[in-house]
Amino acid sequence: MAQRSEIGPAQARPLSAPWTEKIRWNRRVQRVVGQTIAHLLMIGFSLVFLIPLLWMVSTALKTRAQTWLFPPEWIPNPVAWENFPRVFEVVPFVNYVQNTLIIVGWNIVGAVFSTALVAYGFARLRFPGRDFLFILLIATLMIP
Template sequence: MSAKTSRTVGKVCSYILLIFFACIFFMPFLWMLSTAVKPTNQIFLNPPKWIPDPIKWENFATIFKRMPLFAYTKNTLVVAILPVLGQIFAAPMIAYSLTKIPWKGAKYIFPLILATMMIPWQVTQIPLFITWSKLGLVNTFVPLVLPAFFGTPYYIYLMRQFVKGLPDSVIEAARIDGANEFVILYRVVYPMCKPVLTTIMVLVFIGGWNDLNGPLLYLQDSAKYTLSIGLQMFLTTARQEWDLLMAAGVMFTLPLIIIFFLAQKQFISGISTTSGLK
């Protein structure tokens, strides 16, 4: 067998394995989608029926009637998008100051930032709630949004690893041309950080979209509830209505799948670059 044939066979086998595992990992979502449009009498059939007959698309319309989905979605977008803006504002600035600006405190500050990652959120939950309560900001979106504008250790770490690998010659050339550090950051560093910025945006958005503990802790007015709280409440009211539960789950999950597929190239590039993978 020639070397070219061996490479072709190896590539075909790799694709077959990838397709096989992709189908396995995607199967739970397909089952959820199938159950979401099934008549009630077909949900527990044995053997299972993947393609329902007839297809009950009205299950999705029922979700809109049973819960204020538009209001929940609007609130969820607030606590998912604003933290994204906060992180892409703060994390690059902090990472750039720790890696490309020479000052003595950088080598001490970064270990302290990493050390805060070791503190479980359960430890800080009560003190933070007391602080926000004394500030009169409980039952607002501020506790869920404002901390992102000061950076999160994990995203600072990702940015720092990426910015550290950027060529110093480009930054020095900008300084020689008279650019200040803010101009260098936003006109030189930002364009070169698209992969890791996309990774951070996707991770922060998914975290905000899926977050249940934060909204459950700080939001008391039902008009401000997010999708995660709405879905949890729906689970308690629709205990045996598995078709409606799956329909709600599909509507909750689908935006995340679409966002990941749209950003997957930059996302994987950012993860591989910052983690040292080749």
């Protein structure tokens, strides 16, 4: 017959405190390092996406001669603030804004109408391939 021995609560050994503290510290360090790397990547991508906007503002504040300088200047000297009022004289800017607002307005109306119909179809109707089409629709929304 096999002998059986039972360990009572007094004989059980808990994990040592330094060991558990080390595990907690390692997890904390990993989390902080991971978050730091993620934030640095997001800041880097933000700067990459901001460069064209900053270049556009910089170019808008340059004179015609400064625009074609090589190597280009990021900060124009002197700043040509007169470019902004001149755009209303040279280009039919107000007409362009009106056309854009009309197009955007109709796009919004069409998008709201069509998405309401599609949402109703997915919510109320059961048909073969519905789940696949829904996943495909959601996937296309993620494409910029």
